[in-house]
Amino acid sequence: MDFEPTYTEEQEKFRLEVRAWLKDHVPASIVHPADPIDLSYEQYQMRRELGRKLGEKGWLWPTAPVEYGGGGLSLDYSVVIEEEIDNAGMTLPPYYDSGGKLGGASILVWGSEEQKQFFLNKIFRGEVRTWQLLSEPEAGSDLANVKTTAIRDGDDYVINGQKVFVGSGLGCDYMWTITVTDTEAKRHENLGWFMIEADLPGITIQPMDLLISGGESGAGSGVKNVVFFDNVRVPAFNLVGGENEGWKVATTHLELEHGTGGRISRNWLVDRMFDYCKTTQRRGEPLAKDPNVQDRLVDIYIEAEITRLFNLRNYWMRHSGATITYEGPQASYYRKQSGLRQATAILDILGPAALTYDPELGAGEGHVEAYMRSALIALHPGGTTDIQKVIMARRIGIGREVKEKAGALA
Amino acid sequence: MDLALTPEQEMLKTAVRRFVQQEYPKDTLLQMAATGISCPSESWSKLAETGWLGIAIPQEYGGEGGTLTDAAVLFEELGRGPVPGPHISSGLLGGFTVLAGGTQAQKREWLPLIAKGERSLVLAVTEADYGWDARDVRLVATHDGDGYRLNGSKSYVFDGLSATHFLCAVRLDDPPNPPLARGGKGGSVGLVSVPANASGVTVRSLPGFAWNLSEVKLDDVVVDKADLLGESFDSGWDAFQEAAGRTIPVLTAYQVGACQAVYDMSVEYSRTRVQFNMPIGRFQRVQDHVINLVNQLDAARWTAYEALWKLDTDRPAADAIHLAKAVGSEAYYQACNHAHEVHAGVGSMTEYGLTLHTTASRTLYHYLGDPRYHRRLLAEALGL
Structure with a gap:
């Protein structure tokens, strides 16, 4: 090894x-x-x-x-x-x-x-940036329950509906989305997957007021939006995978979003917290000398190590062509839940200084305060932790009669 | 980056798995547990014949000269049993301790015997004030002619009943020295090899939920100077520390194999046990237990194998070793708890086999230091 x-x-x-x-x-x-x-x-x-x-x-x-x-x-x-x-x-x-x-x-x-x-x-080439438009008011964990429709009209599809928890701040060039393409067909056989230009007539973007946007992406996604489609005409060329084949296409990005891609980057939270506790004095000595603080720092470290190893394993599995089953949603589940446990440890260590970005009384130049919010809200984007467990159970072979396979990646 | 086993390691894995299935089927393991004989001579000699006991002992001392990762592949499969016997306590810890601190003569004489399974050299460290620090060692050695006279007792000695020799941690009482501060090294805590059948040695198996734990009493036991590990009294404790560092990730690989067996058992049961007209695995409450179990299993697996990789490639590994033991011991303990929740009453039936693991998981939780102990050491290793 x-x-x-x-x-x-x-x-x-x-x-x-x-x-x-x-x-x-x-x-x-x-x-x-x-x-x-x-x-x-x-x-x-x-x-x-x-x-x-x-x-x-x-x-x-x-x-x-x-x-x-x-x-x-x-x-x-x-x-x-x-x-x-x-x-x-x-x-x-x-x-x-x-x-x-x-x-x-x-x-x-x-x-x-x-x-x-x-x-x-x-x-x-980085010429465009794209947002994903998946969730709807009636389709959160149950993504296949989307109500937005794309109905064929000549060489175009006409899209109507509403997507929520979309994107980031400052706009995008393309949007990819999943909609109903056949209002009569059965669940999972009624969907289409589109890549859409963001500036088409009939598209309205409205920012949402949230505790924080969630922090799925390392670069941070900023604000989340509601996107409305009002008779938006999209060329049929933009339908990927064929009419009513959208669910099949979705399995690929859902697989990746559920953690199968893996990551190898380090966790800055650990470094930040260790540095902070070594350099911040409480009662005349560094915080890091307090045995209770040490215990919680070790908790944070262990959580980060296990998360790192799960991500590393998935990264290697994906790139070596190993057969992936439950490992994607496992990494996602673990990362999210351990992130929240780490937030609790930080709250224990820092007390209310973790809850403010006040330049004098807040800790870590506001990063800690933002983390206290995002660790909680990050449980949900890309599939709730409960959904990750549902998928794990299917992949392990106990959730359904037939063992579920991972989505196709390449 | 390559997280796969080598083809040779895969072959070893297959061979050991077959061996464990043939020689240590559930009924055999249950019988061993029932009779309290953790190491029947027939099974032990079959295991010894494979040469695997000396897998990580250098070839010049009669071993196979494998890497720690090679050893981990072997022990992961033994953990599936869980196969008892002094393979960890003697084959790994005993061998590594001699290798780290023994004189050339001791290495030449003792290591080939350990590798062949003819000598079970079991470390006896902990005492009534349970702990794995040097300060917890109270057993007294006084000079006696050319050798030493030992008086005291060792508690909770793992594999004590299968030992042919004990490598006892003892405190030299000449001049009387106080217990060391926590984390203290060396000092005058040394290791002395004592034959299990020496006059004055009594071994008593501890009853109950303990797994192959014994009390070893030493009452005016006289040993020769040649039985002291190394040239001087001082070298013993450091040798034990170094050996423990090499043993721990292989021990956690044993816990990984055990977690894997417990997981496989729980998945199978979830698929086949029908209640309310459907397999219980359809219930999300039951799925939660299985998912918690597999998360424990994988956390233990990858922390163990990363520590092994670091040791095998001479990277700094102190933090990884403590991490692996803290995570691995917790994992096996919790994996069994989750498995019992999946199995309910059936899991508590001895004949089903889960309790073999549950019992082992409790004792291994503490062996060579429990998770809290290793978390403290991890804090030190991380510079806190």
């Missing part, structure tokens, strides 16, 4: 190249607001610009196929890029974008050649 990528001399040279490139291209003026809702338009544009430059080099989506604008790099090279981006304090992509990882992966599996050429090049 080897828990670390081993790099060839060539890959180490590549690392230096990436590091130097990032040094030249990540603007020094990039800041990371504690709550992503505070990301300014200028900050967002800097990230988009960085994304486009990464895209030009094929480093935005390093393992995506070259013919569709990806980097075509092997796992080891992509890990090098991710590690260096991570060290530069950024994420890949450097802004909220569900297109490359989830929407793009779905098109890669289910799209026609023309669709791949048209959509994927834009996505993988």
Whole structure:
């Protein structure tokens, strides 16, 4: 076994190249607001610009196929890029974008050649950012219960309905969504999966007022929105996977969203908390010397380690072609639940200083306060923890008569 | 990055699994538990014949010279049984301790015997004031001619009944020295090998929910200077610490295999046990138990194997070792609890076999330090 990528001399040279490139291209003026809702338009544009430059080099989506604008790099090279981006304090992509990882992966599996050429090049090069539009007022955990309709009319589909908990702040270029394409057909056989231009007439975006947006993406998604479709005409070309085949397409991005993609990046929360407790004095000595604080810091550390190992395992399983069953939703479930347990530990350690971003009396420059909110709200995006358990049970082979298989990824 | 076993390790895994199925079927394990004989000579010699007992002992000392990960593959399968016997206490911990602190002569003489299963060298560390720190060692050794005279007792000695020799942690009483502070190393706590049949040694198996735990009394036991591990009294405790660090992740791999068996049992039962006209696995309350169980299993698995990888590749591993034991011991304990919730009354029936694991999980929870103890050491290793 080897828990670390081993790099060839060539890959180490590549690392230096990436590091130097990032040094030249990540603007020094990039800041990371504690709550992503505070990301300014200028900050967002800097990230988009960085994304486009990464895209030009094929480093935005390093393992995506070259013919569709990806980097075509092997796992080891992509890990090098991710590690260096991570060290530069950024994420890949450097802004909220569900297109490359989830929407793009779905098109890669289910799209026609023309669709791949048209959509994927834009996505993988960072020319567009996309939002996913899945939940509706009547379709949360029960996604197949969507009510938004897309009815064929000549060469177009006409979309009507409402999507909730969508996207991020500051707009997007494309939206991908799942709608009813046949109002008469059976559940799961009545859906269509679309990639839609965001500026079509009839689309209205309205921000939601939430405790926090949830923090599914490392880059932070900021605000969430309601999106209304009022007789929006979408060319039939934008339907991916065929009419009434939408559920099949959805299994791919749901699989990834449920944690099967895996991650290898480190957990900044642990470093932040350890540093804070070592440098903050209480009653004349560092917080970290208090045995009760030590116990809770160790709790935080252990939770982070197990989460890291589950993500690492999934990353390796996905890229080595191992057969994945329950591991995706397991990682998602564990990450979310342990995140909330970590928040409790932080509250124990810091007391009410964890609950305010007051510059004098708050802890961690507002990041802790934002985490106290997001650890709770992050339980739900991408499938509630209860839904993750339902899927795990099916994959383990006890939830249903027939053991469920994981969604197709490539 | 490659989290797969090597083809050789996969072959070993298959071979051990077959061996355990053939030589240690449930009925045999139940019989061993019922009679209190954890190490019947017939099964033990079959296990010894495979050469696996010396899997991590270097070839020059009669072992197989495998990596710790190789050993973990073996012990994960033994854990599925759970196969009892002094393979962890002697084959791993005893062997590693001799390797870390023994004289050249002791290594040459003792290690091949341990590797062949002809000597079971069982560490006897803990006493009535239970604990795994040097300060908890009170058993007194006084100089006696060229050797030592030992008086005192060891409590909760794992595999005590199957030992041919005890490697006792003893405190030299010349001059009298106070107990060490917590975390203290070396000092004058040393290790002395005592034959189990030496005059003055009595071994008593502890009844109840304990798994192969004994009390070992030493009453005016005289040992030779050659029985002291290493050249000097001081080297023993450090050797034990180093050996424990190498044993722990392999021990947690045993717990992983055990969790896997408990998980497989619970999944099968959830699929086949029918109540309210459907398999109980359809009930989300039951699914919760199985999911908690598999989360414990996988947490134990990956913390164990990462620690093994770090040790095998000479990376700093102190934090990973403590993490693995804290997580692995908790996992096996909780896995059994969840399995009992899945099985309800059936799980409590001895003949079903789950209680073999439940019993083992409690004793292994404490063996070489419980989760709270390792969390404290983890805090130290992380610089807190």
